[in-house]
Amino acid sequence: MNAPQKPRTAVIKIGSSTLTDAEGKVDRAYLADLAHQVNRARKAGWNVIIVSSGSIPCGLESLGLPLKRPKDMPTVQAASSVGQRALIAAYDQVFSPYGMLTSLVLLTRRDTADRNAYLHARDTFKRLLELGAVPIVNENDTVSVEQIKFGDNDTLAALVACLADADRVVILSDIDGLYTANPQIDRTAKLIARVDRITPEIMEGATGAGSAVGSGGMITKLTSARVLAAAGIPLVICHGRAEDAVVRSLAENPIGTLFTAKERRHEITPRKLWIALGDSVKGRVVVDSGAACALSEHGSSLLTVGIRRVDGEFSANDVVDVLDESGYVIARGLVRYDAGMMREKDGVAIHRDEMIVFE
Known part of the structure; x- marks a missing residue:
């Protein structure tokens, strides 16, 4: 009899523009469908870690403030403080019917800047997955300042993937993947299904954040892809609202753009991660x-x-x-x-x- 296959680990990053509706509020129906897909992925042998945006929109909604990212840090941190509670409650509400227990993990750069902190964080993720939990990870905006911020959740997802020794990272975004040109400007732009090497031309063609609610852009995704490739972890970028996006992104031939990775050469140390993922x-x-x-x-x-x-x-x-x-x-x-x-x-x-x- 063949031994049972070791579960693989996927880090799923969900951007604010994917998680929120047209009014800027967290889309509960989308979360419900996400829970259904994560349940299917777990049955297919995947452990799942979710790196989720959305705490600030949740907090702004709860506080009755305009649903646009504030420009001053105290308001951002206040909205995050209120929103973390509301966001994890929303996740728990849709995941619990499937018997999936969620946990909240809040990180800053300082939490993983030295080896001891890095190893403690790594062991926490390992134990949470062993216990069958679905960690929901976000940057701790409540206490973050410029010197210890990740800046965007694409970067955070890459760090978490290295911490958890993940087998794949999926970025659910408001774009279908990497194109030959900006599809909003160039109608002849074509989706690139597979990238084996990120060339200077690809990096130069990347644009900044295009959403009013997000803080990342294609350039941060490509930077994360380079770090993940060095760690031997493939990355998929796809449209988060495509049908069965999570399940299809974990397939052998995923939707969107697959950034391949060679066999792992060595562990990336915490210091090297800090160097690689800094801006x-x-x-x-x-x-x-x-x-x-x-x-x-x-x-x-x-x-x-x-x-x-x-x-x-x-x-x-x-x-x-x-x-x-x-x-x-x-x-x-x-x-x-x-x-x-x-x-x-x-x-x-x-x-x-x-x-x-x-x-």
């Missing part, structure tokens, strides 16, 4: 072919001798992107020297322990 890149260094090969193929540190060009003004310990001669971003890391000294020093520019290499 504080201060500059760029272009390296020669030998240095690019040493980074990509051998996991080496970046030596100053391999740097051909330095772009931007940055200081020691700033985050910079590392590009090969074709302009493709192959890595991101913390530099040991400022931009001026980088051209003069002879030694390690970025240590391999403070650098993530992308696929």
Whole structure:
């Protein structure tokens, strides 16, 4: 008799524009259908973690405020404080009829910035899944400040996937996937079903947030895809309101756009995650072919001798992107020297322990 197959883990990210209706209120009917699909996915052998937006719209609705994201942080945090309670209650209401127990996990960067905190968070997710719960994860907007914010839930979903050692990440969005051009502008734009390598052209074609209620955009999704590829975790981007979107996104040939990933090479450390998923890149260094090969193929540190060009003004310990001669971003890391000294020093520019290499 064959041994039972080990459950796979999926991280499902739901954006605000998917979760809310035309008035900006949380769509209870959509949540009910989501619960039905998650139940089917669990029966098919998937553990499910949900990274959910929606606490701020929930809070604004409860407080009787205009259903548009506030511009001042105290109002955002107040709405989140009220909304977290309402959001988890809504999830619990639609999941409980299927015997699915939900849990609320609130995170900030500070909660996973060092290895001990990272390991505690990882163990919590593991135990919740072992106990059969469906974790509902959100950024803790109530206490977040700029220095510890994730900034968007695409980034948070990538972090959670690495924490939970997930087998797939699904971003349910208000778009069908990645297109050859912006479909709102270019009618000839075509959906790309599969991406094996995120090229500079793809990154340059990404646009910012297009929704009034969301905070992410295609660029954050592509950044998350690069990190997930390095961790060996495939990503699917699809329209969250497509029929059976969750179930179909977990199929062998999913809907939307599949960003593939090679076999996992190593665990991404908490420090490398912080470097990779931050949005504080201060500059760029272009390296020669030998240095690019040493980074990509051998996991080496970046030596100053391999740097051909330095772009931007940055200081020691700033985050910079590392590009090969074709302009493709192959890595991101913390530099040991400022931009001026980088051209003069002879030694390690970025240590391999403070650098993530992308696929």
